[in-house]
Amino acid sequence: MILNKPYRLTKITKLTPEVSSFLFKADDGAVMDFVPGMFAMLQYKNEKTGESVARAFSIANAPPSNSLEFVIALIHGRFTSKLDTAAVGDLYYVSAPYGQFKFDINEGDKFLFLAGGTGIAPFISMLRQSAQTGNKSDAVMIYSTKFATELIYHDELMEYEKTSKFKLAITVTRPQPGDSFKGYEGHVNAEMIAKVAPDFKDRISYICGPPAFVKALKVALESLGADPKKIRAEMWGE
Ligand SMILES: Cc1cc2nc3c(=O)[nH]c(=O)nc-3n(C[C@H](O)[C@H](O)[C@H](O)COP(=O)(O)OP(=O)(O)OC[C@H]3O[C@@H](n4cnc5c(N)ncnc54)[C@H](O)[C@@H]3O)c2cc1C
Incomplete structure (x- = not known):
């Protein structure tokens, strides 16, 4: 567990108009261990004004690592408005890891992942860990976004479909004319779950x-x- 440890912003990647990924690296380079699914408290501090604000963010990269990747919806709130003007080299403070939403790779060998919007973040950590450790478990994911343009990490997810026992189903709740995604339309529901993962009772x-x-x-x-x-x-x- 680390508390208020300085982490430097090393990369910002715009994924969609409203969502960016932010990569932070421990300023002392120390490696932190965590379980995929856990989150970090990221703190912004303005030394001049004394303003300080911290929010929870799910860790999207695989453990262990000296870096932390976050997938953040830029909603211009108290914390996220700081990220609107954040730049590579900025210093933030991290307390981590926290949370009960933990992916125990050894708990079972069949999983069902249901992700909505930026809720994809912990699953990316889980899938990266599985890929890095050569884990052979079987995972089926239903990934839902409002618009097809909001699908993030899509190429990486499709790559896992080719390289591991991973099956991806996408659903878009507000499809638009000209969308080119292959998948379902509408909200995830019982019928969709039973169709995509008929053996859902065997899955965690x-x-x-x-x-x-x-x-x-x-x-x-x-x-x-x-x-x-x-x-x-x-x-x-919300
Ligand atoms: C365990 C945990 C993990 C989290 N992981 C992530 C993550 O990986 N990525 C991420 O983007 N956020 C994540 N969050 C949410 C994050 O902690 C903040 O709440 C969010 O970034 C908004 O903070 P803010 O200070 O900018 O907004 P605030 O100033 O706190 O809120 C402004 C307004 O926006 C509303 N609001 C809050 N979040 C959203 C949203 N996503 N969409 C629309 N309206 C919203 C609030 O209800 C409020 O009305 C996580 C939260 C928790 C508890």
């Missing part, structure tokens, strides 16, 4: 996304007869 389910998404999918899984003990969830945003 992880759900991450906005509260309405997470709550609806817990209900959907339970209504289908999935064991509540095999359902893990994390939520944020």
Whole structure:
């Protein structure tokens, strides 16, 4: 566990007009261990004015690492407005790792991942860890976004489909004329889960996304007869 440790912003990647990834590196280069699914508290400090604001962000890279990658929706709130003008070289402070939403790679060999919007972040960490460790588990993901243009890490996810026992289903809730994605349209529901992962009862389910998404999918899984003990969830945003 680290507390208020200086991390330097080393890379900013614009993924969509509203979402960017931010890569931070420990200023002393120290490696931190964590479990995919866990989050870090990232703190902005203005030494001149004394202003300080911290928010939780899921870690998107695989452990262990001297860097932390975050996928952040730039909603111009108290913390995210600081990121609007953030630049490579800026210093932030990290306390981590935290959280109960932990992907235990050894807990089972079949998983169901349900991701909504930036809720894809912890799953990227999970999949990267599996790829790096050569884990052979079988994962099926349903990844939902409002617009097709909001699908992030799509190429990386498609690569996992080729290289591991990973199956990706995409759904877009507000498809637009001219969209070229291949997948479903509309919100994830019980019917979609049963179609994409008919063996969902054998799988450990992880759900991450906005509260309405997470709550609806817990209900959907339970209504289908999935064991509540095999359902893990994390939520944020609106
Ligand atoms: C465990 C955990 C993990 C998280 N991981 C991530 C992550 O990986 N990526 C990420 O982008 N965020 C993540 N969040 C949310 C993050 O901590 C902040 O709440 C978010 O960035 C907004 O902070 P802010 O200070 O800019 O907005 P605030 O000033 O705190 O809020 C401004 C307004 O925006 C609303 N709001 C908050 N989040 C959203 C949203 N996503 N979309 C629309 N409206 C919103 C608030 O309800 C409020 O009305 C996570 C939260 C938790 C608890």
